[in-house]
Amino acid sequence: MKRFVEVEQLLRGRGIRLTAQRQLVVRRAAAYLHFTAEELVKNVQSFDASVARGTVYRTLALLHRQGIVEKHDFRYGPPNYEVTLAKAHHDHLMCVQCGEIIEFQEPRVERIQDDVVRRYGYQLLSHTHKLYGLCRACQQVDRRQARKLSPPHLHVEEVVA
């Protein structure tokens, strides 16, 4: 909890100036599990409307360069970010219907990846492993829809035709 404290320490430790704006951005970002840049902008501005959009983007880029924030592409909509500092490595499983995201760990896969890159003489730097499917609730809904019954609990729309 309070993961922003560790982020702030790390930044200070690296001699990066921690302005009021940056502090606010860090704290709001750390409050999310996953967020888009524009979500963060709105959230930050709801606390201090004078913070410019550019500042949020710049800070996000800074955090990314510092290895504090990771960028995810969940193929629907703009990329998601996640404050991963002091968080164990994990991959993601997403419900394409309602957008729920589950973080999972699977050491077996992590090991196999090393095999794969060795096979091609590569040096592995990073990876993403994303599973897309239907959560239990949305499976129900789909079955109901098939029977032409009432609609669902969709809180994320669209998702490609």
Next chain:
Amino acid sequence: MKRFVEVEQLLRGRGIRLTAQRQLVVRRAAAYLHFTAEELVKNVQSFDASVARGTVYRTLALLHRQGIVEKHDFRYGPPNYEVTLAKAHHDHLMCVQCGEIIEFQEPRVERIQDDVVRRYGYQLLSHTHKLYGLCRACQQVDRRQARKLSPPHLHVEEVVA
């Protein structure tokens, strides 16, 4: 080879009108391994400048809806597309320095994925598994650079600071 023939058959078989424009887009797309939408636009227009950008995008969307083309996010730049019809499932390994993309298969991982989704009660629909690293050539280059020697063979620039 000539994978566009299968694509064209499939479209016809589904009663989708195969206009001259669509045919051109399909054939140019099938000539690539991976391509971005804008690359495809340029390529198509180099064969017939009268084809509008919108038509290329529309056709791409059509092919995607029909399950003929897959969309990949290799996190640097705009998404890549790939004509996957009649191609065995595979995942990707990319060199972050030079952009080389290797397609690999790893049945062990495919199996483990089923375990993972079962664990959370999900129904798996699709997945992406991307490994990022340095190819053999780029590893050399990096070592040379570390010794402050001459530059490399970079044919893709930037790649985040």
Next chain:
DNA sequence: CAGCTACTTGAGACTGAGTCTCAACACATC
């Protein structure tokens, strides 16, 4: 504390990629 420099910021212009609109066109069917 005044003066200096380097870094950071807000505002807004700008860009690239993709989407949307709509009138003109092409096709198939009758």
Next chain:
DNA sequence: GATGTGTTGAGACTCAGTCTCAAGTAGCTG
């Protein structure tokens, strides 16, 4: 050939993200 549906080209539009630049702020130095 008239009618209706689907497709196209042209261009306006949108959204997310980047860039520019003058003004502001922090951290030193004397």
